[in-house]
Amino acid sequence: MNFTYSEKVEAWREKLIQFMEEVVYPNEKVFKEQLDAQPDRFADIPPIMEEMKEKAKKAGLWNLFLPDSEYGSGLTNLEYAPLCEIMGRSPIAPEVFNCAAPDTGNMEVLVRYGTKEQQDKWLKPLLEGKIRSTFCMTEPQVASSDATNIEADIKKDGDQYVINGRKWWSSGAGDPRCEILIFMGKTDVNAQRHRQQSMILVPLNTPGVQVERMLPVFGYDEAPHGHAEITFDNVRVPAKNILVGEGEGFAIAQGRLGPGRIHHCMRIIGAAERALEVLCKRVEERKTFGKQLSEQGVIREWIANSRIEIEQARLLVLKAADMMDKVGNKEARKEIAMIKVVAPNMALKVIDRAIQSLGAAGVSEDFPVANQYAGIRTLRLADGPDEVHRQAVAKLELGEQASLRENNCLYN
Structure with missing residues (x-):
């Protein structure tokens, strides 16, 4: 496995990072202000969102999640992973690039299983970001x-x-x-x-x-x-x-949830990175008991553990994405299940440390980490709870171990 980003992926990353810095991050506050100014928060879309989406379309940063080049960018899961991670740094970014759940999963269902009539009626306007x-x-x-x-x-x-x-x-x-x-x-x-x-x-x-x-x-x-x-x-x-037809719902659900699960995990890595940045910035700015927070041993342990845990999770995401590309979602189901457990739990630990470093400000709306924590906590339940994924991993592992014992005399 070679997880070095190709020149193509690096070019996409640079373009996406620049767009995030110039368009998305500066407008996070604008989006919230426009939303809060509405009498009914579900009645209208903040105008800044549609403005950002148009800019993303013009920049060619649109539907990057779809590996089918007829509809999307033609990127593999492994190529999309670092881009999805960047989008995950902001709660509003996935929609800006038309890469937000549940639309991504629903579009993939229509691409894979929809009839031509279903695709014309519903897939096309979803791909265009009109609905x-x-x-x-x-x-x-x-x-x-x-x-x-x-x-x-x-x-x-x-x-x-x-x-x-x-x-x-x-x-x-x-x-x-x-x-x-x-x-x-x-x-x-x-x-x-x-x-x-x-x-x-x-x-x-x-x-x-x-x-x-x-x-x-x-x-x-x-x-x-x-x-x-x-x-x-x-x-x-x-x-x-x-x-497709009657009786195909469970199979379609499995096909839909595989990519959906790993996309969540890709975004979670980005959210954890941003939380670690908040943590590091804060501890360099504040003093307690005559020392910078960043000089306190426990704070350095938080930073070190956060970096270690993020890197571990990222590598498992990349491995799962690589397997999905090479052997398919079914064969990669153990890796997908593992990362679905690992990524949210990792991010919650990193975000919790960031909240602790901020003190009372950490649970306020002045920083993004409280909102991050609430959203990512749901992902220990969404698309299957941790316990179900752990059960699946254990079942597959027991089967593999039994096969090893059966075929290897060292185990006899």
Whole structure:
């Protein structure tokens, strides 16, 4: 494995870093001010966001996440990793470059599994950044860490499907530009356990679709994006809206979540880097008990541990990305599961140290770390909780070890 960035990737990095410094970082405060000035934080998009998106398009920094050159930049997962990391340094940056979840995952689903008609109607405007989307999988009534628990109902009725159920933590549904959702439910409760589920496209304005409330995270509403609880009451959509076919929902979910998980981890590395920068700057500026904070032994331990942990996580992200490129998402599932556990836990430790170094200011809105902590804490749950990923890693490891014992006389 050679993780040295190629000339092509270095050129992309330089261009992206310059854009972040000239456009994104200076407008983080502007975005917040415009958002806070609105009577309803979910009613309108701060104008600065659309301005930044237009600049990103003109700069050619658009849809970098898609490896398919017909739709995106044609970058591999390994090439995209350092770019996604840079975007992860700012909470508003992913959207600026049209590389924000859940749109990225939904676009990948439409690229891989959508019909030509579905792609023309929904993928193209998503790729252009004209609309946004949401993904409806998690349910409040069941433990959704096991996707086979899903109870939402999708029933065929002539040339339509009728949908009933309740979903929550549907990220992006609060956005006024959100027009389409991907809904996961059961079409056949009597089928084999992993063939009961299907996915279907549902326009958000379909009769019977009701956004009940927006769900804040530790008090942050994450407007205008947000996370919604949505009810579906006898919602009717054309049968042609089904993705691939009945019983394919679980397989599609696995295909969607692999890239989504590693993209989260790539962004998390960037967030941790920024938190470490905040920490280092702060401890050089403040004194306690006659010494710079940066001269205190415990602070130096925080800095050293943070750097070590970030580098370890980055290497595992790059390894997982490299495997996805070379042997596919299925063969890389152990590495994807490992990094999904490692990255959020690492970042939370680094961010917590930054908060501690800032003192009371660390839990305020004057610095980005409190918001970072709230957002990244959710990623120990989103796309599968730590415990499920650890279970998957252990299961795969036990299988590999059994195979080694079986085939190697040293173990006999």
